[in-house]
Amino acid sequence: xxxxxxxxxxxxxxxxxxxxxxxxxxxxxxxxxxxxxxxxxxxxxxxxxxxxxxxxxxxxxxxxxxxxxxxxxxxxxxxxxxxxxxxxxxxxxxxxxxxxxxxxxxxxxxxxxxxxxxxxxxxxxxxxxxxxxxxxxxxxxxxxxxxxxxxxxxxxxxxxxxxxxxxxxxxxxxxxxxxxxxxxxxxxxxxxxxxxxxxxxxxxxxxxxxxxxxxxxxxxxxxxxxxxxxxxxxxxxxxxxxxxxxxxxxxxxxxxxxxxxxxxxxxxxx
Numbered sequence: 001x002x003x004x005x006x007x008x009x010x011x012x013x014x015x016x017x018x019x020x021x022x023x024x025x026x027x028x029x030x031x032x033x034x035x036x037x038x039x040x041x042x043x044x045x046x047x048x049x050x051x052x053x054x055x056x057x058x059x060x061x062x063x064x065x066x067x068x069x070x071x072x073x074x075x076x077x078x079x080x081x082x083x084x085x086x087x088x089x090x091x092x093x094x095x096x097x098x099x100x101x102x103x104x105x106x107x108x109x110x111x112x113x114x115x116x117x118x119x120x121x122x123x124x125x126x127x128x129x130x131x132x133x134x135x136x137x138x139x140x141x142x143x144x145x146x147x148x149x150x151x152x153x154x155x156x157x158x159x160x161x162x163x164x165x166x167x168x169x170x171x172x173x174x175x176x177x178x179x180x181x182x183x184x185x186x187x188x189x190x191x192x193x194x195x196x197x198x199x200x201x202x203x204x205x206x207x208x209x210x211x212x213x214x215x216x217x218x219x220x221x222x223x224x225x226x227x228x229x230x231x232x233x234x235x236x237x238x239x240x241x242x243x244x245x246x247x248x249x250x251x252x253x254x255x256x257x258x259x260x261x262x263x264x265x266x267x268x269x270x
């Protein structure tokens with residue numbers, strides 16, 4: 001008896017680790033399968049335009065006010081924080097360059113993706129999860145409607161279109177926020193601030209942010225829809241799936257951002 005208890009205590013952590021690794025790869029495989037199915041059904045022309053427009057409105061139009069507020073105040077805070085150090089070395093004019101590059105390369109795409117993941121990704125998971133636990137997804141299958149084509153594809157396309165557009169808006173309003181502080185508080189000339197904002201910017205900086213936003217859109221939609229379509233356990237299960245989708249989307253967004261930053265500015269820097 002004691003031998004069995006000792007064996008279990010020794011092998012317990014290894015069994016738990018093995019189970020966790022297996023579940024991790026099963027989860028990644030499920031995401032990959034859903035993504036492949038979604039891409040396949042995009043090219044089957046049976047999607048109703050009204051569904052796509054509705055999802056674009058939910059993702060883009062409804063998210064615009066909060067993206068506007070977050071981005072403009074991010075630019076303001078970034079300018080104020082950098083001014084605290086820049087004024088010590090009389091380098092206030094470089095605040096404009098710091099704000100514009102930081103917003104377009106990193107903060108604009110990442111903050112917009114986090115906002116959309118927390119707002120729209122959670123809503124997608126909750127909506128699909130409710131349909132799953134109330135057997136509406138199975139009802140679609142009995143009507144010969146593919147759930148991926150009917151439910152996932154419109155959300156996928158809407159995110160691919162609207163998240164880059166929201167990112168561009170966030171870049172613009174973030175620079176505007178820095179401009180407000182630079183001109184009104186730091187007494188930088190209007191022309192000088194604009195020149196120092198846009199001269200250092202390259203097309204690569206803007207495209208990098210857009211490419212990041214496209215990858216973030218794929219991450220948000222795939223995880224949110226996968227969690228929703230695999231919900232179980234009634235209302236409690238839908239709540240767990242919603243929480244899981246937001247947390248995992250946040251983690252993968254940060255990891256993807258780190259990967260693309262290293263790829264564009266260190267590996268392919270020249």
